Amino acid sequence: MRNIIVHPGAKNLVYEIREIVAIAQKIQKMGVPIIWENIGDPVEKGEKVPDWIKQYIVGAVSENKTYRYSPSKGLQDAREYIAYERNIEGGIQITPDDILFFNGLGDAISMVYRNLNRKTRIMGPNPAYPTHSSAEAAHSDAPYITYALNPYNGWQPDLNEIEQKIKAHPEISGILIINPDNPTGFVYEVHVMKKIVDLARKYNLFIISDEIYSNLTYGDIEYKKLAAIIEDVPAIGMRGISKEFPWPGARCGWIEFYNRDKDRDFKDYTQALINSKMLEVCSTTLPQSVIPTVMGDPRYYPYVAQRCKDYKRRAEIASDLFSKIPELIVNMPHGAFYMSVIFKDGVLTDKQRLPIENEEVRGFFKETIEKEKILDRRFTYSLLASTGICVVPLMSGFNSTYYGFRFTLLEPDESKFIKIIETICRSIKEYISS
Ligand SMILES: Cc1ncc(COP(=O)(O)O)c(C=O)c1O
Numbered sequence: 001m002r003n004i005i006v007h008p009g010a011k012n013l014v015y016e017i018r019e020i021v022a023i024a025q026k027i028q029k030m031g032v033p034i035i036w037e038n039i040g041d042p043v044e045k046g047e048k049v050p051d052w053i054k055q056y057i058v059g060a061v062s063e064n065k066t067y068r069y070s071p072s073k074g075l076q077d078a079r080e081y082i083a084y085e086r087n088i089e090g091g092i093q094i095t096p097d098d099i100l101f102f103n104g105l106g107d108a109i110s111m112v113y114r115n116l117n118r119k120t121r122i123m124g125p126n127p128a129y130p131t132h133s134s135a136e137a138a139h140s141d142a143p144y145i146t147y148a149l150n151p152y153n154g155w156q157p158d159l160n161e162i163e164q165k166i167k168a169h170p171e172i173s174g175i176l177i178i179n180p181d182n183p184t185g186f187v188y189e190v191h192v193m194k195k196i197v198d199l200a201r202k203y204n205l206f207i208i209s210d211e212i213y214s215n216l217t218y219g220d221i222e223y224k225k226l227a228a229i230i231e232d233v234p235a236i237g238m239r240g241i242s243k244e245f246p247w248p249g250a251r252c253g254w255i256e257f258y259n260r261d262k263d264r265d266f267k268d269y270t271q272a273l274i275n276s277k278m279l280e281v282c283s284t285t286l287p288q289s290v291i292p293t294v295m296g297d298p299r300y301y302p303y304v305a306q307r308c309k310d311y312k313r314r315a316e317i318a319s320d321l322f323s324k325i326p327e328l329i330v331n332m333p334h335g336a337f338y339m340s341v342i343f344k345d346g347v348l349t350d351k352q353r354l355p356i357e358n359e360e361v362r363g364f365f366k367e368t369i370e371k372e373k374i375l376d377r378r379f380t381y382s383l384l385a386s387t388g389i390c391v392v393p394l395m396s397g398f399n400s401t402y403y404g405f406r407f408t409l410l411e412p413d414e415s416k417f418i419k420i421i422e423t424i425c426r427s428i429k430e431y432i433s434s
Helices: 016-029 051-061 076-088 105-114 130-140 159-168 190-203 264-279 285-296 300-323 359-371 375-387 414-432
Strands: 099-102 121-126 146-150 172-178 206-210 235-240 253-258 328-330 338-343 404-408
Touching: 016 359, 016 375, 051 285, 076 099, 076 253, 076 285, 099 105, 099 264, 105 130, 105 206, 105 235, 105 253, 105 264, 121 130, 121 159, 130 172, 146 159, 159 172, 159 190, 172 190, 190 206, 285 300, 300 328, 300 338, 300 414, 338 375, 359 375, 375 404, 375 414
Parallel strands: 121 146, 121 172, 172 206, 206 235
Antiparallel strands: 099 253, 235 253, 328 338, 338 404
């Protein structure tokens, strides 16, 4: 090209959760059955969408109006329903005009960062969910600024660190929380959220709260959405149906604006988001059209609650099994359907290995594993080659300071789930003592 056509931040767009799939598929072709523990898609893992939800969708598909464009902000009925649900929960009150639909929350996330002034930064948690961290780093062409979720303290963030970073980086204009968090399953306690809101108020920042898992909580910690405690601070809440219905293939998520009128800049920024969506015309109509009927059905919340019970049970099983390995840091998740396990400092080396039975796989991985410098990625490649279990390394996959890996709590067959966790545990012991 006669000019450089690549965006300077493009190198920051990485999504290891899916990149590892290409490697796993190669060894699948070599005859190794793969156990996909990398992607948070409940349907792919075998969860059945209830027939009554499907019936609402079938009904919508049969109606001619479902094939229309929808308004740029989203269908009025869907936005009215979401605003109604939000408002009866207490806290900040919103109108349908404060809601903007997207083609999945991933779409919302990239638009939120793309529309920020290039010099403005959003600080987010570490480990970091890569759709946020990559989009933020790509927007600013600079490394992601993070605050640590501390695995040695139940994944609690350090509020002093957050304040020090805000002071040290005047370019920070917003704080991201993912609540419940991906990849840790951590849930922010209400008093911690209140302190983060106080910091935002003190330093004139706004907050983004990714709440795609907000109805999937199951721990002993009281869960509150940001809207319940935000008071007068400008903020964006993010939600969607990918994990809840679950219908990830629908590509349907939305953002909620809180306190748009409290700050002129924030109002202009939210208007830029609305205008950007207008340029795209609108988001997918079909999933929006069933939101009021599905979520308003009396079976909806009991159904979601039952799934949470299942996740809790699997989280307890996994926590028990991993806790028996003293070289690991294990925290029971309180929401979402992931769990992250950390290797204590000094446990991993670049000499460890696992037996690889399949000769072709052994040949394929020899160089890949030997050359790999990131020690948790080396472990996850070894686990994949040896057992076919595909998990995601934390350091490279989630921008983490600690070595570890994330797996899902989605396997519906309990005996299979236990077998998977037992196999990972056995492999860890063998790997670290090799
Ligand atoms: C925290 C978080 N936010 C957003 C998304 C993207 O969701 P969607 O399917 O709506 O694009 C995911 C998907 O895994 C997620 O874990």
